Amino acid sequence: MTATPGLSTPRTATPDLLRSVFRRHAAGVAVITARGTGPVGFTATSLTSVSAEPPMISFGIGTGASSWPAVSRAEHVGVHVLGEHQEELAATFARSGADRFAAPTRWFEGPEGVPVLDGVLAWMVCRVVARVPAGDHRLVLAEAVVGDPSGAGRPLLYHEGRFNALRD
Numbered sequence: 001m002t003a004t005p006g007l008s009t010p011r012t013a014t015p016d017l018l019r020s021v022f023r024r025h026a027a028g029v030a031v032i033t034a035r036g037t038g039p040v041g042f043t044a045t046s047l048t049s050v051s052a053e054p055p056m057i058s059f060g061i062g063t064g065a066s067s068w069p070a071v072s073r074a075e076h077v078g079v080h081v082l083g084e085h086q087e088e089l090a091a092t093f094a095r096s097g098a099d100r101f102a103a104p105t106r107w108f109e110g111p112e113g114v115p116v117l118d119g120v121l122a123w124m125v126c127r128v129v130a131r132v133p134a135g136d137h138r139l140v141l142a143e144a145v146v147g148d149p150s151g152a153g154r155p156l157l158y159h160e161g162r163f164n165a166l167r168d
Contacts, residue, residue, distance in 0.1 A: 026159040029086075031093045031117060032059055033078035036070025039101045039115035043094035045158045047079065055144040057126060060137045066096065068138070074128060076112040077142055081122040083153035084165035089117070090156060091163070111146050121151040 011017050027045035034040050046060040057079060061071055071077065082090050093100050101107060101115065110116030111125045124147030132139040157164045 034074040
């Protein structure tokens with residue numbers, strides 16, 4: 001390998017390198033919810049559209065996450081795209097030990113008993129079709145069942161370790 005002018009020396013792949021690289025990647029912010037013994041949820045930046053036919057999405061979840069036990073058994077999950085006005089909601093669902101569904105979080109029991117967050121840009125209830133082992137995470141594949149894309153606003157982004165808004 002030869003050095004390229006203007007680039008630093010490549011580093012061996014480590015968890016820190018992966019985190020450092022992905023801090024540079026802007027991602028949309030979503031909240032995934034499920035029904036366990038009560039409502040559970042977590043902030044995700046790994047939401048991906050997988051297939052249009054059938055309509056399928058994926059997201060990653062750590063097996064050590066407090067929401068994992070419920071997600072590991074759930075037949076359906078809620079997928080919520082957050083708006084730039086929902087930075088506090090994103091932080092609440094990212095915070096360990098927080099009562100994520102207490103006020104001021106607004107939510108209702110949606111289709112299939114899935115917790116649905118109020119005021120989001122868009123939401124879907126999806127049927128889980130697979131949970132694929134991926135290191136210390138699981139990649140969850142789910143098929144959309146019902147949803148609503150009509151929320152107002154612009155998307156919330158995550159970049160460089162903080163929440164951001166789009167710029168014109």
